[in-house]
Amino acid sequence: MTAAMAERADTFAEHYAGSGREIHRRALIELARTDPRVFCVDTDTGGLETTFAVEFPERYVNLGIAEANLMGVAAGMASAGLRPYAHTLSGFAAARACEQIKIDIAYNDLPVRIVVTHGGLSSGHYGPTHHAVEDLAILRTLPNLTVVVPADAAEVEQAVLATAGLPGPVVIRLGRAATPLIHDTTPELVPGRAARLRDGTDVTIVATGPWPVLMALQAHVELAALGIRARVLNMHTIKPLDRAAVIAAARETAGLVTVEDHLVIGGLGGAVCEVVTETRPCPVRRIGVPDRFGDEVGDEHDLLVAAGVSPERIVAAAREIVGRAG
Incomplete structure (x- = not known):
């Protein structure tokens, strides 16, 4: 630089x-x-x-x-x-x-x-x-x-x-506290159009929100070290969802991993599953907060990891999808 x-x-x-x-x-x-x-x-x-x-x-x-x-x-x-x-x-x-x-x-x-x-x-x-x-x-x-x-x-x-x-x-x-930047130049945000942050042809990670997107990018690096090329989509618009980007990912990669700071029910993962089941069925692994009331106090990152939302979980889910395809 x-x-x-x-x-x-x-x-x-x-x-x-x-x-x-x-x-x-x-x-x-x-x-x-x-x-x-x-x-x-x-x-x-x-x-x-x-x-x-x-x-x-x-x-x-x-x-x-x-x-x-x-x-x-x-x-x-x-x-x-x-x-x-x-x-x-x-x-x-x-x-x-x-x-x-x-x-x-x-x-x-x-x-x-x-x-x-x-x-x-x-x-x-x-x-x-x-x-x-x-x-x-x-x-x-x-x-x-x-x-x-x-x-x-x-x-x-x-x-x-x-x-x-x-x-x-x-x-x-929005969240509450500051989170690390994922951009180093002014991003283009078009409502309803996902941002492709990383290219990949083996598996697709679809994330929404600050920590999930950061974790998806970290998982991309870890998967690359294993020889797995992961596409990363920043799905900043939950509605209208970018159906075209989801369908393309389902067609061009072995499957999708969704990541969100939300319940695994009804949020980004649910929206993505609705699209692929109707148009291009493929494996989908949803990573989010489990279907239960939390009973812990802490900051957002630590609570997400405790709930099972982490780069390690993303990597494991992506490897499972790629392994099934192989």
Whole structure:
């Protein structure tokens, strides 16, 4: 790496230092500067009152911890021609306010952007009551809803920009703490189109979310050392799912391994299985949180590993698929 390249990499890393939540707040402010319709609707999530509200106090509404009301207010704003960004925790949106998202927002196909934080096991330090590992399964069943799960802070910024002009409702799922970057240049994020991070013809790893994508990339390296060429797809959009990328992987490789910070039921793995069983049957191994309530407290990475989501599990699943094909 040349000195100029190293400087660009350092600048990129510095620009995207911080959590996805922090990068989202910055991107939302930039968007609001160019679009006067952008409003921030908050439920005491923290951080927005000291950032967005300072620059745009007339466009910041804090409803307190009232998630169902949040969705109704955001729907009303959108129906009046505004572009509300509604903020809450993922578990609260998917479970507590699901009816309001379904009836008020999705049914009316309103351009509300629901930005949820603490997705998956990222708030595991609060204990099992704050695990949000069923949210994708719930949200992806709602018609008209686009569901995006950025893989790092750079993708968070691109997700805000790429979905700003979509005509219908959008959910952007974020974690809590900062995670390592997977990109060293600004990524292209096109809603509904998976990003191929690594090429491979033996097996395909399909991952969504920060730690699962990082683990998939680590597994790619370990599999390469074993002579196994693994394709890695970053499925940053859960709905609409990139069916073409999944079908191509099923056709061109021996099978698929899905990786997610979510239950093995109903999330990315379920969505991928729906596609391949209907179009191109092939072996699929789903790596995610087991079908049980967790009873542990810890940070996201450690809880994922304890739940069986790890590069080692990915490698083992990929080797099993390749072995079956052989």
